[in-house]
Amino acid sequence: MISREEAINFLNSTSSKDILDKLAQINNTFKREYITYSKNVFIPLSKWCRNKCGYCIFREDKPSLMKPNEVKEILLKGDKLGCREALFTFGEHVDENKEIKEQLKSMGYDSILEYLYDLEEWTLNNTSLLPHTNCGILNYDELKMLKEVNASMGLMLENASERLMDTVAHKHSPGKHPKLRIEMIENAGKLKIPFTTGLLIGIGETNEEIVDSLFKIKEIHEKYGHIQEVIIQNFRAKRGIPMENYKEPSPIKMLKVIILAKLILDGISIQIPPNLNRETGQLFLLAGVDDWGGVSPLTKDYVNPEAEWPEIRELREWTEELGLKLKMRLPVYDKYISEEWLSEKVYNKIIEMGWLKE
Numbered sequence: 001m002i003s004r005e006e007a008i009n010f011l012n013s014t015s016s017k018d019i020l021d022k023l024a025q026i027n028n029t030f031k032r033e034y035i036t037y038s039k040n041v042f043i044p045l046s047k048w049c050r051n052k053c054g055y056c057i058f059r060e061d062k063p064s065l066m067k068p069n070e071v072k073e074i075l076l077k078g079d080k081l082g083c084r085e086a087l088f089t090f091g092e093h094v095d096e097n098k099e100i101k102e103q104l105k106s107m108g109y110d111s112i113l114e115y116l117y118d119l120e121e122w123t124l125n126n127t128s129l130l131p132h133t134n135c136g137i138l139n140y141d142e143l144k145m146l147k148e149v150n151a152s153m154g155l156m157l158e159n160a161s162e163r164l165m166d167t168v169a170h171k172h173s174p175g176k177h178p179k180l181r182i183e184m185i186e187n188a189g190k191l192k193i194p195f196t197t198g199l200l201i202g203i204g205e206t207n208e209e210i211v212d213s214l215f216k217i218k219e220i221h222e223k224y225g226h227i228q229e230v231i232i233q234n235f236r237a238k239r240g241i242p243m244e245n246y247k248e249p250s251p252i253k254m255l256k257v258i259i260l261a262k263l264i265l266d267g268i269s270i271q272i273p274p275n276l277n278r279e280t281g282q283l284f285l286l287a288g289v290d291d292w293g294g295v296s297p298l299t300k301d302y303v304n305p306e307a308e309w310p311e312i313r314e315l316r317e318w319t320e321e322l323g324l325k326l327k328m329r330l331p332v333y334d335k336y337i338s339e340e341w342l343s344e345k346v347y348n349k350i351i352e353m354g355w356l357k358e
């Protein structure tokens with residue numbers, strides 16, 4: 001649909017006409033009625049992390065671990081508020097930390113992932129929420145184990161550039177090596193796990209690197225067909241991070257990347273987080289964005305704590321003003337709700353709840 005060269009030229013160009021032409025192309029090619037979102041609760045199981053990304057404010061040095069009762073309380077409150085997604089997002093390889101490891105031992109667990117599994121199984125058995133895990137690098141066997149209790153899983157590619165491993169963004173983050181990230185996304189494909197990935201825009205990458213990253217995701221999806229959505233996430237500068245003086249991507253830069261994502265990743269949903277794009281999100285719908293991602297009535301976005309979630313009412317207004325309809329979705333997209341893609345546990349839960357017909 002668009003070549004690498006054309007895509008790079010487009011990102012490098014300052015011609016408004018180029019943008020308007022591509023918007024027309026998108027308008028003529030893609031028809032959609034609904035914009036989806038997922039109502040979730042955010043469970044930051046641990047804020048310790050083996051990586052130190054230059055853009056991250058989530059990570060803490062102290063060895064934290066949420067207790068089962070804390071987790072269950074949030075899940076039950078979210079359940080009452082009509083949430084359908086339990087988002088377990090936390091630091092990478094948390095049990096490399098000795099104190100956390102000991103805490104886990106005292107609870108009877110050999111690893112954080114065993115603890116996670118129990119919490120997610122409890123979620124399935126006791127609430128109307130479905131787990132989605134995004135906790136950094138996992139190996140094949142770990143993914144296989146967690147597939148049992150997750151409706152979908154995720155890992156941001158961030159960017160496919162190895163060069164970034166020598167820059168402020170990723171120089172202290174072995175887990176952000178694109179080889180590891182690509183390997184994990186491929187393993188998720190082999191295991192038929194409905195998957196969320198994405199790019200973080202504005203971390204010192206070049207236009208070529210953005211385009212190559214989009215083509216890399218396309219290439220993986222062509223092999224396995226498991227990428228349900230790609231998040232185009234804008235870097236947010238925050239006080240106290242190594243990258244605090246980095247420039248946030250401009251709205252036009254974001255618009256152009258979204259346009260390319262839409263054209264390159266044909267058939268995959270494009271998500272932008274509405275709390276990071278309050279002023280611009282609506283305009284991005286014009287470029288083919290089809291999903292607002294996870295929105296929580298209860299918990300904050302711990303990765304971007306300064307950015308409040310819009311109310312569902314606001315999301316609906318933004319969506320309907322463009323003649324589109326807002327629709328709640330599960331953490332797994334409709335087209336992956338089948339025995340082919342889901343574990344028996346998760347599939348049966350969805351059937352029991354009567355969500356398949358919705």
Ligand SMILES: O=c1nc2n(C[C@H](O)[C@H](O)[C@H](O)CO)c3cc(O)ccc3cc-2c(=O)[nH]1
Binds near residue numbers: 196
């Ligand atoms: O609240 C957030 N949710 C984030 N989510 C959750 C996401 O909005 C939903 O969980 C998915 O759309 C699945 O329904 C992520 C999920 C991933 O798999 C990968 C990255 C993210 C990033 C964020 C994030 O920064 N903040």
Ligand SMILES: C[C@H]1O[C@@H](n2cnc3c(N)ncnc32)[C@H](O)[C@@H]1O
Binds near residue numbers: 057199234235236304
């Ligand atoms: C959970 C995801 O949040 C993203 N993330 C981490 N820090 C920031 C930031 N300062 N601004 C925007 N997104 C961020 C990364 O892409 C990570 O994978």
Ligand code: SF4
Binds near residue numbers: 049053059090092136
């Ligand atoms: S973004 Fe994720 S991997 Fe990077 S330091 Fe923060 S918690 Fe760790």
